Amino acid sequence: MGVLVAVEGLDGAGKATIVAALSRGARARGARVGTLAFPRYDDDVHAALAGEALRGAHGDTGASVHAMALLFALDRRAAREELETLRRDSDLLLVDRYVASNAAYGSARRHETIGPFADWVRATEIERFGLPLPDAQVLVRVPPDLAAQRVRDRAAQQPDRAADGFEADAALQGRCAAVYDALVAEQWLSPWWVSDNRQSGDDALTRTADAILDAVLTDAFAPGSSVRSDTIET
Ligand SMILES: Nc1ncnc2c1ncn2[C@@H]1O[C@H](COP(=O)(O)OP(=O)(O)O)[C@@H](O)[C@H]1O
Ligand SMILES: Cc1cn([C@H]2C[C@H](O)[C@@H](COP(=O)(O)OP(=O)(O)O)O2)c(=O)[nH]c1=O
Known part of the structure; x- marks a missing residue:
């Protein structure tokens, strides 16, 4: 049964980039790796509807914090079997965004830190939908203005990645960064590690991935070892 590691952070923080580096690094260590x-x-109609709502479709769906969060949550609910299969067939299952994304973005939209909305996400997704708790969560942390710059650069290179409603909202991204820090401080759902992804370049990326793998695999693969949370120095 693989270790389930969720990778979280702002739009443009570098989650997909780090998941790819983690996957390469873990395979080089001989681990079987799954990604989602x-x-x-x-692949999922709820996710498709959410994506369209982020670009203004479906009336006032996008304006409703709970409606958007339910669509994202139903996408995960529909993936339960796939998550189970991937986990069974791997040592490490890396998930790019998971339940904490709903807690972070929804709370930020409602101008909360960790409070009633995050509790509702946990009650809905973990308790009611039966989604597995992550073994660890990694916050890919960069200042919101750097994440926004990366979103703009990416959109310039890939026209199909033009900023959506959440990405274009700088104030929301700023509040979301604060909620992520609060989720880490509370160790919401599981142990968290924080990875600084301000530096650019392949060497920095490889060091970041190695530091995360050392932290996550060492603790997770050693039964009975004490689980700790750290800021990873890279
Ligand atoms: N450490 C880094 N230095 C420079 N550019 C980066 C770094 N990490 C990611 N990027 C670039 O920033 C953009 C956003 O990264 P991506 O991994 O797609 O972010 P996310 O999945 O968090 O939205 C991409 O164009 C990516 O190549
Ligand atoms: C998965 C997920 C995403 N989101 C938000 C974060 C992003 O701003 C937005 C879209 O997700 P994102 O991962 O940015 O998709 P893409 O980069 O392919 O457009 O949805 C939630 O609010 N809750 C969730 O559960």
């Missing part, structure tokens, strides 16, 4: 990314826009 939410929202599954191409």
Whole structure:
């Protein structure tokens, strides 16, 4: 049964980039690696609807914090079997965005830190939908203005990645960064590690991935070892 590690952070923080580096690094260490990314826009109707709502479709769906969060949550609910299969067939299952994304973005939209909305996400997704708790969560942390710059650069290179409603909202991204820090401080759902992804370049990326793998695999693979949370120095 593989270790389930969720990778979290702002839009443009570098989650997909770090998941790819983690996957390469873990395979180089001999681990079987599975990956999954939410929202599954191409594979699930709830995710597709959420993506369209982020770009203004479906009336006032996008304006409703709970409606958007339910669509993202139903996408994950529909992926339970896939999550189980991937986990069974791997040593490490990396998930790009998971339940904490709903807690972070929804709370930020409602101008809360950790409070009633995060509790509702936990009650809905973990307790009611039966989604597995992550073994560890990694916050890919960069200042919101750097994440926004990366979103703009990415959109310039890939026209199909033009900023959506959440990405274009700088104030929301700033509040979301604060909620992520609060989720880490509270160790919400599981142990968290924080990974600084301000530096650019392949060497920095490899060091970051190695530091995360050392932290996550060492603790997770050693039964009975004490689980700790740290800021990873890279
Ligand atoms: N450490 C880094 N230095 C420079 N650019 C980066 C770094 N990490 C990611 N990027 C670039 O920033 C953009 C956003 O990264 P991505 O991994 O797609 O973010 P996310 O999945 O968090 O939205 C991409 O164009 C990626 O190549
Ligand atoms: C998965 C997920 C995403 N989101 C938000 C974060 C992003 O701003 C937005 C879209 O997800 P994102 O991962 O950015 O998709 P893409 O980069 O392919 O457009 O949805 C939630 O609010 N809750 C969730 O559960």
